[in-house]
Amino acid sequence: MQKLSDITIGKEYIVKSINDDELAQKLLEMGCTPGEKIIVERKAPFDDPIAIIVSGFMLSIRKQDAEKIIVKKS
Amino acid sequence: MNTTKIKVVLAGNPNSGKSTLFNALTGLRQKVGNYPGITVEKKTGSCSLDDNIKADITDTPGAYSLYPKSIDEKVAQEVIFNRKDKDYPEVTVVVADATNLRRSIFLITQIIDLKMKVVLALNMVDLSLKQGVIIDVSRLSHELNIPVVAINARKQEGIENLKKAIVEANSQEMATSFFDVSILFKKIIEGTNELRNSENDYGSFLALCLQDTNVDNKLKDICKKYQFIPSRAQAQETIRRYKKIDAVVDSCCTIVKIKSNRSITRWLDDILIHPIFGYFIFLGVLFLIFQAIFSWSAYPMDLIDSWFTDLSILVAATLPSGVFNDLIVKGVLAGLGGIIIFVPQIAFLFAFIAFLEDTGYMARVGFITDKILRGFGLNGRSIIPLLSGAACAIPAIMSARTIASWKERMITIMVTPLMSCSARLPVYTLIIAMIIPAEQNWGPFNLQGLVMMAFYLLGFLAALGTAFILKFILKAKERSFYIMEMPSYKIPDWKTVIYTIVEKVKVFLFDAGKVIIAISIILWFLSSYAPGNRFEQIETKWAGKENAETHISAEKLEASYAGMIGKSIEPAIRPLGFDWKIGIALITSFAAREVFVGTMSTIYSVGDNSNIQSIRERLESVQNPDTGKAFFTTAVGISLMLFYAFAMQCMSTLAIVRRETNSWKWPVVQFIYMGALAYISSFIAFQLLS
Numbered sequence: 001m002q003k004l005s006d007i008t009i010g011k012e013y014i015v016k017s018i019n020d021d022e023l024a025q026k027l028l029e030m031g032c033t034p035g036e037k038i039i040v041e042r043k044a045p046f047d048d049p050i051a052i053i054v055s056g057f058m059l060s061i062r063k064q065d066a067e068k069i070i071v072k073k074s
Numbered sequence: 075m076n077t078t079k080i081k082v083v084l085a086g087n088p089n090s091g092k093s094t095l096f097n098a099l100t101g102l103r104q105k106v107g108n109y110p111g112i113t114v115e116k117k118t119g120s121c122s123l124d125d126n127i128k129a130d131i132t133d134t135p136g137a138y139s140l141y142p143k144s145i146d147e148k149v150a151q152e153v154i155f156n157r158k159d160k161d162y163p164e165v166t167v168v169v170a171d172a173t174n175l176r177r178s179i180f181l182i183t184q185i186i187d188l189k190m191k192v193v194l195a196l197n198m199v200d201l202s203l204k205q206g207v208i209i210d211v212s213r214l215s216h217e218l219n220i221p222v223v224a225i226n227a228r229k230q231e232g233i234e235n236l237k238k239a240i241v242e243a244n245s246q247e248m249a250t251s252f253f254d255v256s257i258l259f260k261k262i263i264e265g266t267n268e269l270r271n272s273e274n275d276y277g278s279f280l281a282l283c284l285q286d287t288n289v290d291n292k293l294k295d296i297c298k299k300y301q302f303i304p305s306r307a308q309a310q311e312t313i314r315r316y317k318k319i320d321a322v323v324d325s326c327c328t329i330v331k332i333k334s335n336r337s338i339t340r341w342l343d344d345i346l347i348h349p350i351f352g353y354f355i356f357l358g359v360l361f362l363i364f365q366a367i368f369s370w371s372a373y374p375m376d377l378i379d380s381w382f383t384d385l386s387i388l389v390a391a392t393l394p395s396g397v398f399n400d401l402i403v404k405g406v407l408a409g410l411g412g413i414i415i416f417v418p419q420i421a422f423l424f425a426f427i428a429f430l431e432d433t434g435y436m437a438r439v440g441f442i443t444d445k446i447l448r449g450f451g452l453n454g455r456s457i458i459p460l461l462s463g464a465a466c467a468i469p470a471i472m473s474a475r476t477i478a479s480w481k482e483r484m485i486t487i488m489v490t491p492l493m494s495c496s497a498r499l500p501v502y503t504l505i506i507a508m509i510i511p512a513e514q515n516w517g518p519f520n521l522q523g524l525v526m527m528a529f530y531l532l533g534f535l536a537a538l539g540t541a542f543i544l545k546f547i548l549k550a551k552e553r554s555f556y557i558m559e560m561p562s563y564k565i566p567d568w569k570t571v572i573y574t575i576v577e578k579v580k581v582f583l584f585d586a587g588k589v590i591i592a593i594s595i596i597l598w599f600l601s602s603y604a605p606g607n608r609f610e611q612i613e614t615k616w617a618g619k620e621n622a623e624t625h626i627s628a629e630k631l632e633a634s635y636a637g638m639i640g641k642s643i644e645p646a647i648r649p650l651g652f653d654w655k656i657g658i659a660l661i662t663s664f665a666a667r668e669v670f671v672g673t674m675s676t677i678y679s680v681g682d683n684s685n686i687q688s689i690r691e692r693l694e695s696v697q698n699p700d701t702g703k704a705f706f707t708t709a710v711g712i713s714l715m716l717f718y719a720f721a722m723q724c725m726s727t728l729a730i731v732r733r734e735t736n737s738w739k740w741p742v743v744q745f746i747y748m749g750a751l752a753y754i755s756s757f758i759a760f761q762l763l764s
Contacts (some may be wrong), residue, residue, distance in 0.1 A: 022303040026557050028140040028312040031177040038541055041340075045349040048445050049454070049556055058339075058560040060441045060454070065555060 005066035013071035031055035086169035088136030138668035172202035187276035206331035219250035371418035382411035409594025432566035451545025463493030509711035709763035723751035
């Protein structure tokens with residue numbers, strides 16, 4: 001079990017849960033639901049924000065929010 | 075012939091090609107949003123569906139669901155959810171991106187469950203095919219139990235089929251549903267149905283989640299009674315809905331080859347958002363934009379300028395001389411020429427912004443600047459309002475609606491007018507041309523261009539500085555997020571870019587134009603008439619003397635109503651290096667900055683009975699009565715430019731800020747702080763330089 005903010009760029013993981021109601025509301029409707037594949041694509045300077053690929057599209061998200069997304073190895 | 079009219083709403087995710095479809099359907103039959111008191115958020119246009127049925131089409135801002143998170147998404151949700159909304163549709167067309175089918179159909183399944191008549195327009199099927207995914211359109215239609223039409227909005231393919239599908243959907247009752255939410259929340263939904271006097275389960279569920287205020291406080295009570303936490307329920311429902319969507323998508327899609335289309339996007343991203351080069355590229359892009367605005371538009375601007383001079387001469391010669399001739403040439407034409415000349419620059423500016431947005435680059439700029447902007451109380455999403463502010467603060471301030479956090483949105487709105495907008499351009503252009511010789515260079519750069527860039531930079535720095543101060547004054551109401559899709563790069567759709575340019579130029583010409591012409595006419599009256607018999611006295615005084623004409627007209631202007639107004643504020647603006655004539659221009663500029671050039675042109679042509687000259691030649695010949703040298707010295711010029719850089723001289727912007735913030739407090743604060751900034755900096759600059 002790892003936080004999205006800690007995983008290596010380019011490796012495929014699976015979304016386990018989003019530990020934050022407000023964040024979950026925003027991400028779920030975009031299709032970032034538990035069980036979906038997730039990859040950290042790249043990071044902006046200072047590692048914040050980060051670009052992720054989830055459910056087939058690229059999304060940017062801040063580091064502090066990535067810490068709330070729990071992932072597991074696929 | 076009998077024609078009926080129906081209302082059609084277009085909805086869909088951001089970047090799904092919704093606006094392209096809107097343009098394809100309505101062509102140039104679009105109502106241009108005009109300010110103030112407007113609808114730029116919803117665009118409407120009309121289109122014939124068949125021989126008998128016409129449609130009013132409303133385009134809504136992009137949204138992922140019917141759960142709005144920002145004000146622009148609220149607009150889309152309101153149209154679909156609120157039956158009392160004036161644009162509430164007979165048929166809703168949801169545009170879906172075939173390369174993102176799963177996410178794209180989430181919204182339509184919600185609308186299906188509201189029992190509305192819908193058509194799914196499946197866009198970019200060719201792209202999805204290229205990526206190796208075959209979508210079985212008839213199967214999808216069967217699974218969702220709604221009409222699905224494959225379209226290519228850019229190539230205008232499938233549009234006729236879509237129109238037929240809309241007509242057909244309109245003639246049938248909507249009976250299908252996709253996901254039955256009452257299996258999750260049976261009791262509370264039944265209770266809410268009763269309160270809302272409705273049988274629509276999903277409508278009641280949404281009302282609960284959104285705490286629809288139309289149904290008063292009883293909703294809160296019922297939530298308490300059943301321990302219903304809206305955010306949790308919404309998450310639960312979303313996950314279940316997606317499970318069902320996954321099953322549908324799986325059954326309709328065949329993957330023939332797994333090929334990532336990311337390669338080009340990834341390759342471009344490696345360069346464009348490189349941790350170091352990315353910033354230089356961004357600065358390079360900005361530099362290119364300014365170059366284009368200043369050098370490329372010079373040619374059409376000179377052309378327009380000479381046309382207007384010729385036209386003025388022609389009109390002056392053709393019309394019988396007298397008051398009417400004067401009014402047309404020195405009032406209307408002088409003012410009109412002052413507006414039309416900016417069209418090339420405005421077109422270039424908006425072309426670049428539309429181009430950058432359409433390619434997907436803007437989302438990247440947000441990505442590399444979010445961290446920096448956060449330090450100033452802003453958000454990566456603020457970059458679009460700030461950059462658009464270089465074109466015009468009005469659409470820029472409206473685009474701040476995509477910022478979900480109240481505090482960040484407020485700060486963005488408050489500082490965006492400090493960005494040098496296109497209305498300041500003519501003021502800068504005119505003054506720079508007068509105070510800095512065109513031949514002068516500073517190294518390899520043209521000095522005029524550098525000064526212009528310096529003023530743009532100054533506006534940007536002032537915006538950041540003000541944002542930084544506001545960061546400590548305003549209290550955050552909610553958490554700030556930066557969640558933004560970074561779409562794959564694509565070649566921009568030229569039609570969309572051109573439509574944007576046409577729309578913005580139209581708004582500028584007709585709305586700003588009306589104000590400018592009105593002010594030019596008023597100004598002409600004020601400067602051509604005086605109280606009592608002042609003019610007669612002047613004429614008697616100079617009668618028969620040498621150079622009487624020149625003296626008479628100069629003194630007449632001073633004695634006129636406009637002169638009186640200018641004189642009355644002269645003591646306040648003298649420390650800034652301004653005389654009463656500039657004072658008149660300052661006052662009229664409070665309607666809109668671009669009035670400055672027209673006003674100066676009108677004022678100086680009223681006082682000048684010699685031949686018709688271009689505005690620059692006219693101003694350059696103005697002398698300081700005390701020194702006998704040119705009045706527009708470097709000190710006066712810089713002071714005047716600083717004043718225009720900072721002062722809030724735009725009624726339309728104030729009106730839009732009032733509308734967007736829903737209070738007079740914000741525009742008033744903005745007016746005062748910007749005015750103070752302008753006065754103080756002009757004062758310091760003039761005192762130091764003179």
